[in-house]
Amino acid sequence: MALFEHKEFDNHEQVVFCHDKVTGLKAIIAVHDTTMGPALGGTRMWSYANSEEALTDVLRLSRGMTYKSALAGLPLGGGKAVIIGDAKKDKSEAFFKAYGRFVNALGGKYITAEDVNIRTSDIAIVATETAYVAGTEGKAGDPSPHTAEGTYLGLKAAAKHAFGSEDLSGLRIAVQGLGAVGYDFAEYCAKEGAKLVVCDVNQEAVDRAVAELGAEAVSIDAIYDADVDVYAPCALGATINDETLKRIKAKVIAGSANNQLATPAHDKILKDMGILYAPDYVINAGGVIHVCSEAANFSFEETAARVKAIYNTLDKIFTRATAENRPTGEIADEMAREILAKKLAEKTA
Numbered sequence: 509m510a511l512f513e514h515k516e517f518d519n520h521e522q523v524v525f526c527h528d529k530v531t532g533l534k535a536i537i538a539v540h541d542t543t544m545g546p547a548l549g550g551t552r553m554w555s556y557a558n559s560e561e562a563l564t565d566v567l568r569l570s571r572g573m574t575y576k577s578a579l580a581g582l583p584l585g586g587g588k589a590v591i592i593g594d595a596k597k598d599k600s601e602a603f604f605k606a607y608g609r610f611v612n613a614l615g616g617k618y619i620t621a622e623d624v625n626i627r628t629s630d631i632a633i634v635a636t637e638t639a640y641v642a643g644t645e646g647k648a649g650d651p652s653p654h655t656a657e658g659t660y661l662g663l664k665a666a667a668k669h670a671f672g673s674e675d676l677s678g679l680r681i682a683v684q685g686l687g688a689v690g691y692d693f694a695e696y697c698a699k700e701g702a703k704l705v706v707c708d709v710n711q712e713a714v715d716r717a718v719a720e721l722g723a724e725a726v727s728i729d730a731i732y733d734a735d736v737d738v739y740a741p742c743a744l745g746a747t748i749n750d751e752t753l754k755r756i757k758a759k760v761i762a763g764s765a766n767n768q769l770a771t772p773a774h775d776k777i778l779k780d781m782g783i784l785y786a787p788d789y790v791i792n793a794g795g796v797i798h799v800c801s802e803a804a805n806f807s808f809e810e811t812a813a814r815v816k817a818i819y820n821t822l823d824k825i826f827t828r829a830t831a832e833n834r835p836t837g838e839i840a841d842e843m844a845r846e847i848l849a850k851k852l853a854e855k856t857a
Contacts, residue, residue, distance in 0.1 A: 516567035521547075523567075524614070528606035534593065535607060536562055538570035539618050540586040543848050543855070546616055547587030548642065548799065549573040550623030551607070551634075553595045565745075566590045568767050573796065575844035576789035579821055580814060582800045587618045595625035604630050608637025616640050621799045622651065624744070643799040651795035654811070655764055656692030658794025658818040662786050663697070663738065663762040665822040669830070670760045670784045671737070677701030680736040682758065683723075685743030686713035689764045689795075693742060694721055705734040708743075732756055741765040745788075748774055753781065762786035775837035779829075786822055787840040793818055 511523060521542060526535040536559075539547045549570060556562040566588050574586025591607065611620050611634065621643035622631055628645045635641045643651055663681075664674040671679070679702045683694045686708040694704055694717060704723035707730070708714050717723040726734060732755040739758035741747045745767030748756075753774070761768070761783055768788045769775060778785045794815045801811040825843065829836045 511563070514563065514567060516564050516571070518567070518571045520567065520570065522614075522617070523563075524610070526607070526610040528603075528610075531600065531603040531606045532593075532598065533591065533603055533606045533610075534559075535589055535591045535610065536566045537589040537610065537614070537618055538566040538587060539614070540567075540570040540588075541574040541848065542585035542617060543852050544574075544578055544585050545583040546619055546640075547573070547585040548577065548619040548621065548796065549586060549588035550621045550643075550795075550799075551589040551591060551626050551631075552623035553591040553593055553599075553625040555594050556590070556592050559592065562590050562592050565767070568745075572766060572789040574848070575841060576793050576796055577800070578844040578847040579790055579840065580793045580797055580800075580818075582797065582814075583804055584619075584796070584800055588623075589618070589620055591626075599630065601633055604633035605637050608634040608641075611640055612638035614640070642802045644802070650688070651798035652688035653692060654798035654815050655689045655792055655795035656696065658797070658815050659689070659693045659740075659742075659762070659764040659791050660696035661816060661819040662791035662822050663740070663760070665819045665826065666760045666762045666784055666786045667738075668823070669826040675700070679703070679738060680705065680734075681738040681740055682706075682731050682734045682736040683717075683740045683742055684708075684728075684731050684747065684763070685741065685765065686710065686717055687742070689792075690740075690742030691717065693740065693764060694723065698722065705731065705736055707731045738762060741768050746770040748778070748785075753777065756783075758783065760784045760786070762791055763788070764792045766792065769837070772837070775835040779835040784826065785836050787825065787837045790822055790825065790840050791818065 522539040524537040569588035577584040668674040682705045698721040706723045738760045740763035742764045749770035829839045
């Protein structure tokens with residue numbers, strides 16, 4: 509399995525493969541860039557088909573964290589970790605203690621937090637073996653509410669550019685995924701008068717959205733065929749691909765999921781199709797801002813202000829993309845690299 513030749517390798521500073529024989533832990537920690545500060549990024553646990561799939565995911569996610577923190581103005585670099593396993597069967601105290609020791613061995617170059625299938629209770633166990641954690645109970649806690657709020661504000665910025673008004677009232681929004689972030693995001697939209705079409709693997713979450721938010725429920729596959737204005741992917745990534753784009757009718761894609769595009773080429777494809785895409789790592793930055801509030805000792809007011817600034821950042825991206833007739837993701841990447849280059853120049857001056 510090649511690393512330096514891997515299609516998602518982007519001059520990552522360090523990639524660590526972790527294995528604990530006693531607990532069976534298998535994890536990959538990827539540190540993409542520490543120009544702005546220590547690499548912060550959550551740990552996700554997933555039943556990957558193979559280690560190649562896990563490596564692809566962690567390389568993409570860690571790069572996204574670098575750009576996410578840079579555009580959010582945070583004193584953090586980008587990193588991510590994935591644990592290969594079944595979250596329903598493989599978790600144990602010894603399992604997470606072993607993982608904590610691997611994180612600690614990096615000496616603070618990487619700070620971990622929650623992500624998919626990892627809870628604050630799991631991170632609390634990791635924290636018994638290392639100080640390099642964030643988003644813990646009693647401190648910053650669950651980042652989901654701020655992720656949902658930032659996604660909602662980002663959608664309003666997208667609506668302003670796509671439909672001429674940031675008002676979501678009357679818009680039909682397909683929300684794919686009703687987890688902690690997706691449900692809160694859907695609730696924000698419903699309160700503003702949006703009409704929701706929802707799906708999730710958890711039928712209880714779907715039933716709740718129907719009962720509480722007046723949502724229309726569809727199957728997981730049928731969400732792509734919904735006649736909507738906005739498609740909001742709030743589950744796992746790569747749902748924007750060659751096959752789904754033949755079916756998606758929305759004019760805006762704005763959701764909280766990471767790695768929404770199956771390939772970087774889909775950024776330009778969306779532009780050519782006349783679909784306005786809110787770059788995922790920009791719109792979902794509320795979570796890392798929340799977690800950074802613990803790592804960087806932000807006040808509640810400063811954290812809230814940074815989350816609200818997601819609207820302004822996306823507004824700038826959309827404006828520049830229109831002016832330069834370029835894809836929004838390409839513009840976001842370029843803006844992030846400009847910030848990193850400026851910081852590196854300052855450090856080496």
